[in-house]
Amino acid sequence: MSEFIRAASADEIPEDTGKLVEIDGQEIALFKSGAEICAIHNICPHAGGPLSEGGLREGRVICPWHGWEFDLKSGVSAFNPAIKVPVFKVKVENGSVFVRV
Ligand code: FES
Numbered sequence: 001m002s003e004f005i006r007a008a009s010a011d012e013i014p015e016d017t018g019k020l021v022e023i024d025g026q027e028i029a030l031f032k033s034g035a036e037i038c039a040i041h042n043i044c045p046h047a048g049g050p051l052s053e054g055g056l057r058e059g060r061v062i063c064p065w066h067g068w069e070f071d072l073k074s075g076v077s078a079f080n081p082a083i084k085v086p087v088f089k090v091k092v093e094n095g096s097v098f099v100r101v
Pocket of ligand 1: 044045046047048049063064065066067068
């Protein structure tokens with residue numbers, strides 16, 4: 001059964017880009033989306049760009065390589081709804097971010 005694993009402190013996550021963490025051998029990008037923290041797989045399905053280095057626009061991450069955009073909560077591509085990046089459940093407790101992988 002999967003469980004929540006501590007990934008970072010909430011204050012380590014920048015306002016305008018992501019923070020890369022590795023949990024259970026998976027690269028995961030943490031982002032702030034308004035007051036919420038979101039966790040999305042780091043690898044862009046287009047050509048493997050690092051989503052953790054992407055910018056943010058209206059709740060979406062913009063891949064730094066060719067600009068594909070993915071909703072931070074659902075992982076769905078803004079351009080092609082058939083393309084989706086895995087997203088992970090997040091909880092924040094006492095300033096620590098926990099991710100369920
Ligand atoms: S690798 Fe992400 S848009 Fe091309």
